[in-house]
Amino acid sequence: MKLTTPFKKFASMLMFSVVLSSTASAEGTCAGKFINPITDVCWSCMFPMYISPLPVFWNIKQQKGQIVLDQPSIKAHASAIFSPDGYITPLGICGCPNRLYMPGILMSFYEPYRSVDITKAPFCFVGLGGLDLGEGLSSLVPAPNGAQPNYDNVGHSSFMNMHWYLDPILAILEILDTGCTMGDTASIDIAFMSEIDPMWNDDDVSFIFAPDSVLYTSLPANLACTVDCVATSLPNSGDSNKTQVIDNIFIPNYSGQKSSMDYSSNVSNSASNLNPSKYLYWCAGCQGSIYPLDGNNANNIQQVQNAILSAVKANNMIHRMGLQMKTTGFYGMCANVIPDLQLDKAEWKYQMQYPLPQGLNPTTAVGTCCNAIGETDSTWNSGASFPITGEDFNFLWFHERDCCYF
Numbered sequence: 001m002k003l004t005t006p007f008k009k010f011a012s013m014l015m016f017s018v019v020l021s022s023t024a025s026a027e028g029t030c031a032g033k034f035i036n037p038i039t040d041v042c043w044s045c046m047f048p049m050y051i052s053p054l055p056v057f058w059n060i061k062q063q064k065g066q067i068v069l070d071q072p073s074i075k076a077h078a079s080a081i082f083s084p085d086g087y088i089t090p091l092g093i094c095g096c097p098n099r100l101y102m103p104g105i106l107m108s109f110y111e112p113y114r115s116v117d118i119t120k121a122p123f124c125f126v127g128l129g130g131l132d133l134g135e136g137l138s139s140l141v142p143a144p145n146g147a148q149p150n151y152d153n154v155g156h157s158s159f160m161n162m163h164w165y166l167d168p169i170l171a172i173l174e175i176l177d178t179g180c181t182m183g184d185t186a187s188i189d190i191a192f193m194s195e196i197d198p199m200w201n202d203d204d205v206s207f208i209f210a211p212d213s214v215l216y217t218s219l220p221a222n223l224a225c226t227v228d229c230v231a232t233s234l235p236n237s238g239d240s241n242k243t244q245v246i247d248n249i250f251i252p253n254y255s256g257q258k259s260s261m262d263y264s265s266n267v268s269n270s271a272s273n274l275n276p277s278k279y280l281y282w283c284a285g286c287q288g289s290i291y292p293l294d295g296n297n298a299n300n301i302q303q304v305q306n307a308i309l310s311a312v313k314a315n316n317m318i319h320r321m322g323l324q325m326k327t328t329g330f331y332g333m334c335a336n337v338i339p340d341l342q343l344d345k346a347e348w349k350y351q352m353q354y355p356l357p358q359g360l361n362p363t364t365a366v367g368t369c370c371n372a373i374g375e376t377d378s379t380w381n382s383g384a385s386f387p388i389t390g391e392d393f394n395f396l397w398f399h400e401r402d403c404c405y406f
Helices: 005-020 072-080 203-209 218-234 303-320 329-334
Strands: 050-052 056-058 105-121 150-152 157-159 160-165 189-193 242-244 348-354 393-405
Touching: 105 303, 157 348, 160 303, 189 303, 242 329, 303 348, 329 393
Parallel strands: none
Antiparallel strands: 050 056, 050 105, 056 242, 105 160, 105 393, 150 157, 160 189, 348 393
16 A cells, blocks of 8 residues: 555654564553544534634634634734725735735634643553553653652642644645645654653753743732633533624725724634633643643642643643744734744643543533633543543644635
């Protein structure tokens, strides 16, 4: 069978993994699975979606999130294109300098974009089918400072390893690959492993990378996370399966003055965008504080909550290292090459993929298969973890994508 280009690199990595793990014990504790993009991905998490030039705000099951009109840089750019005679290019039509201003259609949606392992076993790649490379790699690259995963149910502390994957599912499936997934390589790759990073394993070393931990680990900062938990967990308002035409976006003014824009009909979810969650950026809501920015969690209540907190920390750390590019706002829409150094929680949602895809969990609330950062997991965590093969986790991250589709 002839392998297509996107899977050649992955096939080579798979063969290398099998060789390294061939000497591993049959009683290994590593478990996992490959994501089935058809049955496992919660495709409704791509909403809310903005499609122009109608323009239409489209949501299914009232998913939480924001749309392109919430981005200040888009508003500023739209305001600047008014000419003295009052002529205006509709907001739904866009163009980018790097494509010689070829006209396109402004779109905004949440893309299944990255995934992350949270695992007790070093070098256990949950998202790669549970490949255990610990026997082969641990001797070559030992965990810094001898850090070992642990759960302390008495002291409510824990430590787990993480692996960050580049997983652009839409690019791999060649969906919306013109203008909306530019810069993405259509392949799965491992971008980061915590086992080789001393900052993930030690609070003192991580302080060098995130000295602002001093501010965010204080008692008042931690108390603010309670407000973040309540606000982020509020249900979305409005009717389900809503499709709304956003009118009165532009009011032309022929007197030569810039016209005002009315965003009153922009119905992006206030429960995940405009509430304190967007501003209390040191909080992961009901999961606890994001700081210290490493794998040590002092807010360990139960396994699912602990794994989510580690996944959010991993996301924030990837931003701090400059490994995440802007995909929102005017510059994100046209470039995707500018590092995004600050995690904006309103731009991200997550779905558990392992031990059990969240939408397939029989205890999951109806219509709930992905979550805003900080949202309570109490509505779906029952049965989401179990002994032995259900103690490692994999999450799929959805990231807001503003693009000029042509």
